[in-house]
Amino acid sequence: MKSGMAKGAQSLGFTEAPFLLSAGTIVGQKESQGPLGKLFDEYGEDKENLFGKETWEEAESEMQKRACLRAIQKAQIPQEKIRFLFGGDLLRQGTATSLGIESLQIPLFGLFGACSTSGEAIALGAMSVAAGYADYVLAVTSSHFGSAEKEFRFPLGYASQRPLSAQWTVTGSGAFVIGKEKSKVRISGVTVGKIVDYGLKDSQNMGGCMAPAACDTILANRKDFGREMEEYDQIVTGDLGYIGSTILLELLKKNGVDIEERHMDCGMKIFDQKTQDTHAGGSGCGCAAVTLGSYVLPKIIKGEWKKVLFVPTGALMSTVSFNEGESIPGIAHGIVLERAC
Amino acid sequence: MKSGMAKGAQSLGFTEAPFLLSAGTIVGQKESQGPLGKLFDEYGEDKENLFGKETWEEAESEMQKRACLRAIQKAQIPQEKIRFLFGGDLLRQGTATSLGIESLQIPLFGLFGACSTSGEAIALGAMSVAAGYADYVLAVTSSHFGSAEKEFRFPLGYASQRPLSAQWTVTGSGAFVIGKEKSKVRISGVTVGKIVDYGLKDSQNMGGCMAPAACDTILANRKDFGREMEEYDQIVTGDLGYIGSTILLELLKKNGVDIEERHMDCGMKIFDQKTQDTHAGGSGCGCAAVTLGSYVLPKIIKGEWKKVLFVPTGALMSTVSFNEGESIPGIAHGIVLERAC
CATH class of the missing domain: 3.40.47.40 (Stage V sporulation protein AD)
Structure with a gap:
């Protein structure tokens, strides 16, 4: 019996569905002051959201690492049981991910799907677990207001006026452990x-x-x-x-x-x-x-x-x-x- | 029986191995003059390798599209049978891929693994086919000398001297159809x-x-x-x-x-x-x-x-x-x- 039954052109339905075991979330100061502020695992305490690092890019990497470690800890499994990591971010050449999760030493599939990457990572992670390729995988994504404005828009020091249609890049990283083990x-x-x-x-x-x-x-x-x-x-x-x-x-x-x-x-x-x-x-x-x-x-x-x-x-x-x-x-x-x- | 048997920490061995059905290759003028020149399916005829487009980035996208179409044609299957496309490139935010394969309208997993991306795309494609998620998938990657120098180094017009340890970015795109159907x-x-x-x-x-x-x-x-x-x-x-x-x-x-x-x-x-x-x-x-x-x-x-x-x-x-x-x-x-x- 195949683990993923085709449900039509673009979709897969899993006959042996994998489970989402845990989530690790970390955000910046502004996000911690918003309506969901109290729900995150961790948040930055300075306005620049540097998380003890020297650049926004390093700070974003640090967030990814911490989100992954939180998710692993909450899933209560040893890190070496995570077989693959699916991750990405918005920066050119996905450096927040490659520099962030390097120390975890988990085999990596680097992804780019802009802000859809969390879905892409969870999809590929779920597909891998459902196929029996892994007992546990990690899916992680991040963005950082500072690094994203630098990447896509104007230097923050210019204080350019933002049109009302503009959105505010969230400083945050979310990591998810997906596995065979039953969860809710x-x-x-x-x-x-x-x-x-x-x-x-x-x-x-x-x-x-x-x-x-x-x-x-x-x-x-x-x-x-x-x-x-x-x-x-x-x-x-x-x-x-x-x-x-x-x-x-x-x-x-x-x-x-x-x-x-x-x-x-x-x-x-x-x-x-x-x-x-x-x-x-x-x-x-x-x-x-x-x-x-x-x-x-x-x-x-x-x-x-x-x-x-x-x-x-x-x-x-x-x-x-x-x-x-x-x-x-x-x-x-x-x-x-x-x-x- | 699971389609992918774990072979150890980082590897998967497929019990029902998928097949590589066809490859489509397209390169620039310089590559066509090299030792493998006669082996490629298609090559650019002008030094700038613009493939009829106005920018190097558009040219790279065009190469990806043509490589995909070649691979599909050589596999002798209708395009709509390709269920997923796994693709990436070197440019920031993978735009060569997203602008190149858009017209194919195949569900996309965008990847980034720098120059390892062809391996990543083939790995994920093979895993998907072996798991029964798709009968056919495409794996594609590309690079372009002009767009890569612009992305990573100096404007070509500067004519900066390259050290002997530097490498020359290949202008080319390779696409592969992977499927259940037997091939060699x-x-x-x-x-x-x-x-x-x-x-x-x-x-x-x-x-x-x-x-x-x-x-x-x-x-x-x-x-x-x-x-x-x-x-x-x-x-x-x-x-x-x-x-x-x-x-x-x-x-x-x-x-x-x-x-x-x-x-x-x-x-x-x-x-x-x-x-x-x-x-x-x-x-x-x-x-x-x-x-x-x-x-x-x-x-x-x-x-x-x-x-x-x-x-x-x-x-x-x-x-x-x-x-x-x-x-x-x-x-x-x-x-x-x-x-x-």
Whole structure:
């Protein structure tokens, strides 16, 4: 019997579903002052969020390492039992990951899916465990406001004014241990995203660029599993923010699907829009990962939500592609999380 | 029965091994004039290698797309049967891949493993097929001399002098269709690399930075499979070049392993060192991929080589990590290719 049964073009349903055993979350100071502040495992205490390091890049690496160690510790397994690590971040050549998890000495699959990477990492991790390739794997992603602004936008010292459609990159890292061992959260299936390009070119409106990809993946999940969206207690998008979420809901409605009552977006949840001056909401690889780990998973564990579709979204661009006039396509991966009995 | 039997800490041996069905290769003008020139499927005819596009980045994307289409065509399967695409490149945020394969509309797992990415893509592709997640998948990587120099070094117009330890980024893309369907090349196992850091910081000596990782992966393959290296007709490293290969052979000898008679390096094979002025050899994601597709695979298909260990190596760095004084760790993935009876 095969471990992953094909459910349609883009999706896999696991006959022997792997479990999400633990999450480690670490965030920056601003995130710790937001609505989810008390739920994270660890947070930075200085405004620069340097975590004892000298650069933002080193700080991001440090966060990844700490998030991984937290997740391993909470799963109560020895580190050497983790067979593979699936990880990525937003920086060029994924250096936050390669410099962050080096000391763990776990065989690595480096990933890039922009802010959808947490979904990609969990999908590949779950696929590996379900196939019997590993008893335990780690999935980790991160982002850092300082390193991301430096990578994608303007030097912070310029104090450039941000348009209202801009999102605020979350400083945070979330790591997850996935394994065969039973826990209260089962990863029952995945929907792997395609690249979706509506031709948008505004890097200060990432939500708008990514919303079509989220729509595409949600519709694929619905079709592949032959499932109405009402089956999910919650559909959790990654970091569409206020603008992207509005677009997503509209796009879905045009396709006859209404998820308004059961939709939440991590980018809208992590900051208080009224008091934290984050404009269209949070974003970044870390946004969806830490919100999943600290807010969504506990709700599934408690049984408040029995079935959740987690859909982190990514905007596929670089400063080079942007400067050369390319559009910004999006991608989104879907992870089906279920309360295990 | 599980499709992937654990063979030790870092390796997987497939009980139902997937097959490498076809390869599509495309290179630039310089590569087409090198020793392997006649073996590639397609090559650029202008010195800039623009492939009809306006920028090097667009040209690299175009190469990826063409390599994929070639591989699909040679596998003689309809494109819609390709279930997942595993792909990556060297550019920041992997834009060569996301802009290149967008039009194919195949669900994508974006990867980053520097020049080891061809190994990572083939490993994950093989794991997916062996697990029954897909009948066919694509693995693709690329590099482009122009886009890579712009990304990592100096504007070409400066005409900076390159030290003799520097390597020449290969302009090329290689794509592979992996499937359940029988062919003459079986992917019987993989060894997933760990990050190995000897503390080297010279970005103009990538071979030296990557050699320890290649050594580590080869020794892990030997240990995990309980196999002497003499079992392999050839051990093919990706792009260590002349300097890195010398270091690798010495490191292995210190560990009691001598592969000198059965080692080749794609970076040493693709250019003529005497006439092509490429210093320490070729490099880049495309180097190992196009050499595997055009030179190594045909030898296995003809039965000249029955068992090959393919070990592409990557240097994990960015201009930011380099400028901040970080060392350049390496990673290498091992793919066991066997002549199928």
